[in-house]
Structure formats: C-alpha cells, structure tokens
Amino acid sequence: MLRDITLGQYYQTNSLLHRLDPRVKIMGTLVYIISLFLFRNLFVYLVVLGCLVSMIKLSKVPFSFMVRGLQPVMMILFLTVICNLLFTKGTVVYSVWLITITREGIELAFYMTVRFIMLIIGSTLMTLTTTPTQLTDGLESVLSPLNKIKVPVHEVAMMMSIALRFIPILMEEADKIMKAQLSRGADFETGNIFHRVKGMLPILVPLFISAFKRADDLAMAMDARCYRGGEGRSKMRPLIYKNVDRRAYMVMIIYLIIIVAVGVFV
Amino acid sequence: MRMIVDHISYTYKENKKPTIQDVSFEIKEKEILTIIGQTGSGKSTLIQQMNGLLRPDTGTIYYHGKDVFDKDYHLRDLRSKVGLVFQYPEYQLFESDVFSDVCFGPKNQGMSKKQAELKAFAALRMVGVPEELFYVSPFELSGGQKRRVAIAGVLAMEPEILILDEPAAGLDPQGRKELLSMLVKLKEEKNMSIVLVSHSMDDVAEYAERVMVLRDGKIAYLDTPKNVFSHKEELEAMGLSVPQITHLMYSVRAAGGMVDVNCHTIAEAKEAILKLYGRG
Ligand SMILES: Nc1ncnc2c1ncn2[C@@H]1O[C@H](COP(=O)(O)OP(=O)(O)O)[C@@H](O)[C@H]1O
Ligand SMILES: [Mg+2]
Numbered sequence: 001m002l003r004d005i006t007l008g009q010y011y012q013t014n015s016l017l018h019r020l021d022p023r024v025k026i027m028g029t030l031v032y033i034i035s036l037f038l039f040r041n042l043f044v045y046l047v048v049l050g051c052l053v054s055m056i057k058l059s060k061v062p063f064s065f066m067v068r069g070l071q072p073v074m075m076i077l078f079l080t081v082i083c084n085l086l087f088t089k090g091t092v093v094y095s096v097w098l099i100t101i102t103r104e105g106i107e108l109a110f111y112m113t114v115r116f117i118m119l120i121i122g123s124t125l126m127t128l129t130t131t132p133t134q135l136t137d138g139l140e141s142v143l144s145p146l147n148k149i150k151v152p153v154h155e156v157a158m159m160m161s162i163a164l165r166f167i168p169i170l171m172e173e174a175d176k177i178m179k180a181q182l183s184r185g186a187d188f189e190t191g192n193i194f195h196r197v198k199g200m201l202p203i204l205v206p207l208f209i210s211a212f213k214r215a216d217d218l219a220m221a222m223d224a225r226c227y228r229g230g231e232g233r234s235k236m237r238p239l240i241y242k243n244v245d246r247r248a249y250m251v252m253i254i255y256l257i258i259i260v261a262v263g264v265f266v
Numbered sequence: 267m268r269m270i271v272d273h274i275s276y277t278y279k280e281n282k283k284p285t286i287q288d289v290s291f292e293i294k295e296k297e298i299l300t301i302i303g304q305t306g307s308g309k310s311t312l313i314q315q316m317n318g319l320l321r322p323d324t325g326t327i328y329y330h331g332k333d334v335f336d337k338d339y340h341l342r343d344l345r346s347k348v349g350l351v352f353q354y355p356e357y358q359l360f361e362s363d364v365f366s367d368v369c370f371g372p373k374n375q376g377m378s379k380k381q382a383e384l385k386a387f388a389a390l391r392m393v394g395v396p397e398e399l400f401y402v403s404p405f406e407l408s409g410g411q412k413r414r415v416a417i418a419g420v421l422a423m424e425p426e427i428l429i430l431d432e433p434a435a436g437l438d439p440q441g442r443k444e445l446l447s448m449l450v451k452l453k454e455e456k457n458m459s460i461v462l463v464s465h466s467m468d469d470v471a472e473y474a475e476r477v478m479v480l481r482d483g484k485i486a487y488l489d490t491p492k493n494v495f496s497h498k499e500e501l502e503a504m505g506l507s508v509p510q511i512t513h514l515m516y517s518v519r520a521a522g523g524m525v526d527v528n529c530h531t532i533a534e535a536k537e538a539i540l541k542l543y544g545r546g
Pocket of ligand 1: 278279280281303304305307308309310311312
C-alpha cells in the first residue's frame, strides 16, 4: 500500500552513474536544476530533456521506477496547472462564463509542468543511483565550508541519513499497524472528513510511539559506541575523486556552456 | 467445515518468486491447527489471506460455503468472524486506557457502547488481565500484559476462527503456558477453531490436532503431529526439528533401549520408557 513511493530510495544495479562519486552527482544535480530555471526557452528544454534521457539510459534504472516516483506528486502538479491556467492575466484566448484562459496562462502552465516533472525525475535519478550513506557523506563533504560559519554540517548530515534510513522501516510498520487495525474492523475509507481523520488515530498513535521508541533505542546504541558528533571523526571509506569523476565534472561544464549558448543565441 | 482454502497462490508485487503456491486446506470446527515452517516460508502471508487482508492471485477462500472474495461479500464481516492476532500485537494498542482499547473491535462491529463494554470485560477476564489494570494506559503495562490486552482486543469481537502469529514469541515460560492453556480453553468452551503459527515443536506436539508444514510457500505435510513428527530427517532438512522429547527417545534407542522413537509428548515417552522396564 505505502511501498510505492520511490523518492529517496535506492535502486541496486551496477552502472556508471552508480559508481560516480556522490559529490559529483550532487553537483551534477545542482547544475541540472539551475539549467532548468535559467531560461524559458523550448530549445533549452530539448537539450535538457536529451541529457536527462541519456542519463536515465546510463543509470540502467528502469524508466517505470522514475514514473512511480512521480505519482504521489501528480495531485500537486495538477492543482498548480489549474491555478496557472485560471488565474494568469493576459491576452484572452478562450472565455466561458467565469472562466477565462489566457495565452500567458497556457504558457506558464506548460513551463511549470515541464520544469516540475523534469525536476522530480532528475532528483529521483540521483537518489536512485546513490545509497543513503553515500548521499549523506557527499552532502557533508559538499557543505563542509559552512562549518566555518558555525553550521553543524556533520550533525545535519547524520540526521538526514538516519531519517532516510528509517523511511522504509516506518512505512513497513505503518503497513503492519494498518493491517492489524483493519483486522479489528477499523474503517479508513468511509465517512466525512472528521470521521476519516479520527479513523487515522489508531494508526498514527502506535506509529508515533514506535518511532519514539526506535529513536530512544538508536540514541542508546550510539551512546554505547561512544558517538559524540563530528569533531575528529574519521571515515572508514573517505571520498576520493577518480578519473571518471574528473571527466564527469568536465561534462557538466560543457553542458552548462551549451545550455547558456542555446539560451542566449537560439 | 468452517473455512475452505482452495488452491490459492500469491506473489508480492516486488518479488518475482511466488510466496504462496497452490495451497489448499480446510479449517474444521473446534480444532487447533498449527502452522510451522522456516522463517520466510510464507506463514504470515498465508494467514493474512485467511481474513482478506491480502487477496490471492489465483484460487479462493470459502467461509461457511461463501466465496469471501466475491464482489458482494463484505470483508469486514469476514474479519469480525476470523480474528487475526499479528506477531507482536502489542504494537497496535492506541487508546488512552486498556478497557477502551479492547472496546475498539466490538464498536467497529456496530455494537452499542454497553454491549461492547460487556464483551471487552469478558475478553479481558478470559486473558487474565486483573481488573485494577483496566483503566491504566496500555503503554504502562509490561510486555506480557500488553500482549494479553492486544489478544483480548481481538477476542472481544468473538471470532469463530482465531488465528495467532507466533503469539508466544518473547513471553516467559509461565506466560507462554498460560497463553496456550487459554487457547485450549477457548476451543473447548467457545467452540473456536484456533490456527496457531508456532516455532515451538514441543507446543505443537502437545496442543495441536493437526500440523501444517510450509516449505517455500507449499504445504509439505498436513497431518496429525504424530505422523508429521515421524518425518524427522525431512523436517531437519527444512531447518525445523522434532520435539525435545523425541530427540531423547532417539538417544535412548541409540544407547540400546528398544523403545518406540515415535513419541512426541512427555506422557507418551513415559509410557514407552516404563514399558521398556516391563512396567507398562
Ligand atoms: N510486505 C511484503 N512485501 C514483499 N515481500 C514480502 C512481504 N512480506 C513478506 N514478504 C516475503 O514473502 C516471503 C514470506 O514471508 P512471510 O510470510 O513473512 O514468512 P514467515 O512468516 O513464514 O516468516 C519472504 O520471502 C518475504 O521476503
Ligand atoms: Mg512471520
């Protein structure tokens, strides 16, 4: 039931993208996101799309996996499209009763949709090809300059990795609790909104209790192994750039140049 | 015949291999049927099909002759007649006091407050929760007491078939004994059919009328404990075992005592050993 969410999940295979250094992938995703928002130009999007498709091919992750990641956000996307269509002012192309649709509205809705979908697929691609541990190691390393201005980077990274680690566990738990309450005749589907919110309590209360208990246990286990934050802590597998990673950075720079060139001249 | 499970197969979406393969059996009135099998053999999956939480890909289940996966059959009716106690059921407690938590099931069945409270009272009595604990928060109880309260939560719905997934896991020997004798009592006094997933061969030998052995989602054996435990080698190959006392009888035999090794309860073993000394 709740297992369909792919955002923040890892897909195990052996591809070039899987082997890249996480820092490269984080920077790459950042470059990709910037390129999405730099220009509002159809040709730029074609280049971006081409890159995205080749990255998906390179990653060896089945395309259906990415689409599954899109499903939960479809509703939000749909709402933004509707709002953009209905409430953007400009040249009217179609008008019925209270509804007016403008040229600018259509354009805005189109670009919103394209950006949104490509944004989600691009970032899903990163989490699908990077294990949570690698991801947080990479983030910690990329963000480490912030240590200078007293941002607790290690602690934030640790919190993130714990959160990511617990998503599947809590989902499984929610599934189990839900089944247990269904067996006791609980009803989550019928009734008005108040009824339904109240119907969620038999799931939420046990879920929170078990989450707190797990957090307690984990804190205890970390204490028992003398964890005391990031200071002076070394890594079992430090991140080291290889040749592929350097080449990947080159590709990123070339990509940015192409995007800017297309955006400015075409 | 209360329930007939008819050639069901089931594969989880995320797996390729089927978890349940072509399983058929029936549940009789007033019996204790135990299910044993290695971890991952599909026990928990199988019992979730039996109250409609998971729908088999092929095959079906009949409850009192009706196909429970028919469009006009309400699974909620099935679930109130086929009670399922999950592994570690204490995690499903959520109300602010023990008594209201046990009332949750009967209230969902549409009973009045008064009726539900009567059922809850009877169920808590049945599992041996003392009255002074009725109005404390379930989260303040000990592990064993929580387990009892959770079981009472299902018993209060007065099911005809009670399915329990490893209910004795993590209980102390005393608690385990009390739990098992409670199950026997439920069978005898309330005519319930009990389906018990268990890892203790000793318990199985002592309490079960029939044993189902699952191997990779298929039924390897479905017979009386006596017949099933006579397949010592096959069971051991599956990562299971025979009751302790049967091991003892094999040792006696190996040491030269000509006893019948096919003894699975202490009473049987006593007979056999006494007979060996000519005092049977
Ligand atoms: N919710 C689930 N999603 C996917 N696979 C599952 C799920 N639950 C169990 N399985 C798989 O089904 C098989 C049988 O599991 P289970 O029924 O829990 O066995 P048992 O209770 O005998 O240990 C296992 O291989 C397990 O990986
Ligand atoms: Mg199990």
